[in-house]
Each structure stands twice: as C-alpha cells, then as structure tokens.
Amino acid sequence: MAAQSLTPSWLKRKAYFWVTFILFAVSVAAHWYFGWKDFSSEQLAHGQPIIVGDYVNQMMRETFENWQSEFLQLIWQVVGLSLLWYCGSPQSKEGDDRREKKLDFIIRRLDPENAEALLKEWEQKYPCK
Template identity: 30%
Template sequence: MSKKSFFYRNSLSIVVLLLMAACLTGQFFTGMSTENKELAEEGQTALTVGEYFHSGHFIQATFENWESEFLQMMLYIILTVKLRQKGSSESKSLDGEEEVDKDPVPHKNAPWPVRKGGIWLKIYQHSLSLAFGILFLISFILHFYGSLKEYNTEQMAKKLSVSTAQEYFTNSRFWFESLQNWQSEFLAVASIVLLSIWLREKGSPESKPVDMPHNETP
C-alpha cells in the first residue's frame, strides 16, 4: 500500500482551517469598513488596521460566535453520552454497549494517560468535553470584554456614562448577543440529528448508509 501524502491524511482539517481563516479575514476587513463608516458619520477618526484589531467591535464579533460554537460542541458531546435519537446517525444505538462505553485497557500503543492510570486517566476520559468547556469559557470572557469595550466606546461618543464590568454583566445587550447565537447553534444540532434519520449523503460519516431503513440507528 502506497504511503498517503500529508495533505491526503490531513485534508479535512486543513481545508476547514483555511476556510475559517479566509472567512475571518473577510470578517476583519468588512467589519473595519463598517465600523469606520459609522465613525465617519459621527465625525470621528477612522481606525487603522492595528487599532481595529484591538477594538471592542472586532473582539466582540469574533468571540461572540466562537463562544456559541464551543458551547454547542461541549453540550453535544456530553448529551450524546446518555441521550438517544432513534434512527439518527448522530446517536448511539438504543440497545447494548458500544465500543466507546467500554473501560479503557492499557497497552503499549495506548495514549500515555491510559497507561499511567489514576487521576490522569480520569481527566483524559473526559478531556474532549473539558477542552471545549475551557475554550467556551475563554471565548465567553473575551466576548464579554469586547462587548463591554464596544459599549463604553459608544457611550463615551454619546457623552453618556460608561459601565463597569459588574454592571454590564446584567445588561440585556450582552445577553442578547450571546443568546441569539446559542439558539442558532442548538437549532443546527437538532437539524443534523433529525434530518439524518431520513436523509442521506453517500460517503459521509455523518450519514447513515443510503440503504439503511429510517428507523434503524447505526
């Protein structure tokens, strides 16, 4: 068997990361253009690239979305441990134990936490959800920081009083930004869970085999 190229072996992550980088670049420059247009209308100086990179407008917009994505993945991973959806390719089987439910067995090729055992194994057994939880928390904090910074910038431009972090945490604006994204992420998860019961995509691991009956769970 011929050795596969680096791109072939990692093409999924490479393509997705490139798409993400392209969209983030587009977001940055279109966001800067939008912000500078609003500043010009208010008679204020336009932001440079460096200034916009550190602005509340860019930080808030970026991490507001990242926060919801990481929350979605964390909860989806945790919920699919115990919850089921009959017929969905995103659900475990309704009956019996699956490979992912079995206790890990140490062997020479196992990840080192499995071979080490103890507390390292306990952490490693939940490391995927923990990682997404940490990423969610970091994004949530940065979203809050960016949103507060943008809000206070707007308040100062209007010659109104600014908010402290404690005051802004209960501001409906911040929670509106979060909840509008959270609900869309949960809708997306519900869509793939339910649509994969009846619809198929040949060759995709996210789909059931094309000839599998609708009521069967892989």
C-alpha cells in the first residue's frame, strides 16, 4: 500500500502560486507595518495628530510608486529582450544556427566515417523546433 501524501493535491499543484502569494502578503504587510511605525513617529515628532486616513493615502501612494517602477523595469526587460532577440543579438536563434553549423563541421572533421550517421541520429533524437 502506497503512503498517502499529507499535502492536498490542489496545494501541491499550485505550490508556486501559494509561495509567491505568501511572500507577497508578508512583504506588503511588513511594508505597511514599518510605514505605520515611521508615519506615527514622524507625526508625534512634529506634534501632529495621527490620522489613519492620511497614513492610508501616503502608503497607497508609496505602494503604487514602487509597483509602477517595478512594472516599468519588467516591461523594459521583456520588450528589450524581445527586440534584441528579434534583431539578431548573440542570444537569438541566428546565433544558435551558427553555433550548430560550427559543431557539425567539427564533428565531420573529427570522425568523417561516422559523422553523418551520428548527426542524423541526433537530429531524430533532438529535432529542430
């Protein structure tokens, strides 16, 4: 009899989501907690009342500013990489084709008798996408 897993299957299937969600929730909670500590100490230092509405407005602004800068960085990384890939940078498909031609040449030089058979076998095992 196989041992039953203690982890429910839905949790295991969505583990990446749950880990990401927990990290996100903890980081947002910590951001808001330490923001509250900073906001309240600053208000008290200036002799002003602590108004929760002002705190929420300030933290929402700071949170969205942070997210905006992160999304802009991510968009540039995706778009920039796509453009470089398309334009033929060393990371593009053309670079792979060139490398593959060089390797084929080396294989044919090292083992001329078996090279074609070996290359055909590899082509069947690892077809081009």
